[in-house]
Amino acid sequence: MAATTEKTSSLTETTPPGERPVIVQVQDLIVRYGEETILDGVSFEICQGEIFAILGGSGCGKSTLLRQLIGLEKPAAGNVLIDGEDITAAEGREHEKILRKIGILFQSGALFGSMTLAENISLRLLEYSDLPQAIIDLIIRMKLSMVGLEDFENYLPSELSGGMKKRAALARAMAMDPRILFCDEPSSGLDPISSAGIDNLLIQLNRSLGVTIVVVTHDLASISAIAHRAIMLDKSVKTIIADGKPSDLKEHSDNPLVKSFFNRLAESGENLNVRSGVEKR
Numbered sequence: 001m002a003a004t005t006e007k008t009s010s011l012t013e014t015t016p017p018g019e020r021p022v023i024v025q026v027q028d029l030i031v032r033y034g035e036e037t038i039l040d041g042v043s044f045e046i047c048q049g050e051i052f053a054i055l056g057g058s059g060c061g062k063s064t065l066l067r068q069l070i071g072l073e074k075p076a077a078g079n080v081l082i083d084g085e086d087i088t089a090a091e092g093r094e095h096e097k098i099l100r101k102i103g104i105l106f107q108s109g110a111l112f113g114s115m116t117l118a119e120n121i122s123l124r125l126l127e128y129s130d131l132p133q134a135i136i137d138l139i140i141r142m143k144l145s146m147v148g149l150e151d152f153e154n155y156l157p158s159e160l161s162g163g164m165k166k167r168a169a170l171a172r173a174m175a176m177d178p179r180i181l182f183c184d185e186p187s188s189g190l191d192p193i194s195s196a197g198i199d200n201l202l203i204q205l206n207r208s209l210g211v212t213i214v215v216v217t218h219d220l221a222s223i224s225a226i227a228h229r230a231i232m233l234d235k236s237v238k239t240i241i242a243d244g245k246p247s248d249l250k251e252h253s254d255n256p257l258v259k260s261f262f263n264r265l266a267e268s269g270e271n272l273n274v275r276s277g278v279e280k281r
């Protein structure tokens with residue numbers, strides 16, 4: 001369909017990340033829960049067509065930041081502009097209008113357990129569009145086939161493996177052809193092969209549809225494989241301690257926290273993968 005052709009922008013293929021228009025702008029964001037400040041003066045920009053990773057140790061505020069980016073929670077101060085519109089100020093219909101441009105893959109996957117995959121995927125289409133059922137059915141089949149689940153329309157989430165559930169949730173997040181896809185730890189709880197499968201899907205979506213992807217993760221293998229750019233948050237300073245290409249952060253950062261975060265790859269991930277094959281048999 002024409003809509004699909006339009007989305008396959010040459011911008012993604014030819015324009016280096018960093019020279020593209022800004023699609024998300026975060027300005028001096030301060031987030032508090034009660035007396036406790038979680039994020040204190042966070043500012044950064046995400047460019048159109050980037051795969052952008054939000055990194056940091058457990059409890060540093062990654063999910064909190066993501067909820068701010070989609071306007072689920074309001075900050076104590078600061079702004080989040082999505083495609084030029086301030087989501088922190090948007091209420092009701094205005095917020096909904098911005099939400100139509102974005103897809104969200106929550107950490108838990110959060111499919112409705114009593115609904116089939118087809119029903120899960122059709123939810124937002126029924127809510128936000130007046131497309132005839134035949135077109136909705138077509139979109140459902142297209143989205144499921146995009147994530148390799150073409151014959152699973154009538155399955156319930158409980159009948160699927162963890163990796164398949166994540167892929168189904170991804171199909172649902174893509175139902176409305178979002179311009180930006182937000183994912184909170186998409187590979188958490190998955191085995192390395194399923195995780196790599198999700199990474200590949202995200203890369204494919206980014207390359208073929210030009211969708212901007214914002215991914216919260218602490219999976220080092222995934223960061224190196226997919227992210228064009230990353231920021232790293234730290235709990236003690238409550239803000240960004242690094243911003244750049246993952247390979248540059250890994251090799252050139254002087255910050256000891258950044259160094260130790262990236263060096264875990266050598267200590268745990270890579271060696272473990274090699275060892276697990278050798279030690280067991």
Ligand SMILES: Nc1ncnc2c1ncn2[C@@H]1O[C@H](COP(=O)(O)OP(=O)(O)O)[C@@H](O)[C@H]1O
Pocket residue numbers: 033038056057058059060061062063064065
């Ligand atoms: N709704 C909430 N109310 C109070 N504190 C919260 C809430 N959500 C998160 N926090 C706290 O904010 C901090 C950051 O949490 P979170 O964003 O979930 O971290 P991360 O995703 O990086 O692991 C933690 O100390 C957490 O306990």
Ligand SMILES: [Mg+2]
Pocket residue numbers: 062063064
């Ligand atoms: Mg989290």
